[in-house]
Amino acid sequence: MRKKKRAQKIVFKSEKDVPLMAMSTGTMLHNKTGAWRNIKPVIDLDNCIQCGICWKFCPDVCIFVEDELPVIDYDYCKGCGICAEECPTKCIAMVEEEK
Amino acid sequence: MKKEKKMAFSLPEEELMNSGHLACQGCGAALAMRYVLKALGQKVVLCIPACCWSIIDGQFPYSSLDVPIFHCAFETAAVSASGVKAGLEMVGDTETTVVAWAGDGGTFDIGLQALSAVAERNDNILYVCYDNEAYMNTGIQRSSATPYGAWTTTTPVKHFKERPKKDIDAIMAAHRIPYIATASIGYPEDLFRKAKKAKEIEGTRFLHIYAPCPTGWKSRPEDTIKLARMVVQNATFPIYEIEWGEKYTLNIKLKEKKSISDYLKIQGRFRHLTKKEIASMQEEVDRKWERLLSLVNSSREKDQIPS
Numbered sequence: 001m002r003k004k005k006r007a008q009k010i011v012f013k014s015e016k017d018v019p020l021m022a023m024s025t026g027t028m029l030h031n032k033t034g035a036w037r038n039i040k041p042v043i044d045l046d047n048c049i050q051c052g053i054c055w056k057f058c059p060d061v062c063i064f065v066e067d068e069l070p071v072i073d074y075d076y077c078k079g080c081g082i083c084a085e086e087c088p089t090k091c092i093a094m095v096e097e098e099k
Numbered sequence: 100m101k102k103e104k105k106m107a108f109s110l111p112e113e114e115l116m117n118s119g120h121l122a123c124q125g126c127g128a129a130l131a132m133r134y135v136l137k138a139l140g141q142k143v144v145l146c147i148p149a150c151c152w153s154i155i156d157g158q159f160p161y162s163s164l165d166v167p168i169f170h171c172a173f174e175t176a177a178v179s180a181s182g183v184k185a186g187l188e189m190v191g192d193t194e195t196t197v198v199a200w201a202g203d204g205g206t207f208d209i210g211l212q213a214l215s216a217v218a219e220r221n222d223n224i225l226y227v228c229y230d231n232e233a234y235m236n237t238g239i240q241r242s243s244a245t246p247y248g249a250w251t252t253t254t255p256v257k258h259f260k261e262r263p264k265k266d267i268d269a270i271m272a273a274h275r276i277p278y279i280a281t282a283s284i285g286y287p288e289d290l291f292r293k294a295k296k297a298k299e300i301e302g303t304r305f306l307h308i309y310a311p312c313p314t315g316w317k318s319r320p321e322d323t324i325k326l327a328r329m330v331v332q333n334a335t336f337p338i339y340e341i342e343w344g345e346k347y348t349l350n351i352k353l354k355e356k357k358s359i360s361d362y363l364k365i366q367g368r369f370r371h372l373t374k375k376e377i378a379s380m381q382e383e384v385d386r387k388w389e390r391l392l393s394l395v396n397s398s399r400e401k402d403q404i405p406s
Binding site for chain 1: 116
């Protein structure tokens with residue numbers, strides 16, 4: 001299930017646009033946290049047993065399921081390495097990010 | 100590629116948390132929120148005092164959650180939630196679950212009087228405490244949830260914390276509230292079941308979630324889940340439920356209780372401990388575990404005798 005939500009930056013053009021109380025008007029999706037990481041997970045799909053453990057333990061909600069296989073959204077992955085550590089078949093490798 | 104097989108999901112697929120939040124790498128609190136929201140669904144109001152989650156959620160005018168959030172003062176998480184619930188009932192909304200979501204500082208120290216007042220009145224709220232064992236948000240200061248021997252910025256290595264962790268579950272049990280549960284993010288299915296069960300119960304429900312913090316515990320971010328599982332396996336943080344302050348149920352039974360030294364070894368905050376101090380910690384853990392087992396056994400015996 002892939003999310004259809006779009007990242008949108010909110011700009012208040014005048015003070016009339018600003019809500020009267022502090023309330024949220026958009027999601028944090030504009031904040032691309034992928035820039036934080038220096039190692040990134042790469043899934044070897046041949047060895048994947050589709051257990052869903054990487055999806056379950058991702059704190060950044062950036063592992064999605066497409067065509068019954070896990071896909072990592074590199075825009076948001078912070079590179080914590082939980083998926084690689086918890087994968088039962090060790091098919092996720094953490095590789096150095098190329099700059 | 101094996102596409103004929105279906106992906107196995109042990110939790111519902113619906114996400115109420117968005118990517119792009121401001122948690123550190125490998126944050127346990129972010130996972131706790133993800134699992135609890137999966138269980139509670141869309142009809143939720145969160146009351147968040149000053150804690151890590153007031154930062155993780157994002158700055159104005161953004162929010163990383165798809166549910167309404169009310170940021171309240173530090174010491175008022177429980178009473179704010181109780182006020183929101185009363186307001187909702189006035190306008191005829193009885194379905195919405197009101198959740199007070201506080202860290203360990205807002206529960207064990209600063210918010211304790213508000214929590215105690217709400218528990219005494221048995222107001223209809225769900226109080227969730229995600230426990231990362233110090234004031235992580237403001238820079239790792241000691242709280243009363245910090246365990247014995249831990250390093251924090253206010254209890255440096257030479258003067259590490261010498262008092263054990265406060266037993267908040269026993270304090271809440273003494274209030275005789277309908278439901279108290281401890282959970283760990285290392286066991287998401289158990290946490291999900293407990294949040295779902297708490298949603299159905301009327302009255303004050305207290306959920307104590309163990310959420311490791313790699314930044315403050317000086318552990319590797321990938322060890323978050325491992326730590327959350329180890330802490331249950333070595334009985335430092337047993338997983339159990341208390342109903343009406345009396346009926347204790349142990350949810351995860353241990354085949355063999357592991358030693359705590361492996362758990363301490365992978366955290367930098369315990370690096371300075373000597374063997375003697377670790378042995379005394381192990382003794383304390385064993386004593387607490389025996390006490391819990393006797394409580395569980397005695398409440399099981401009470402069940403069998405028809406009164």
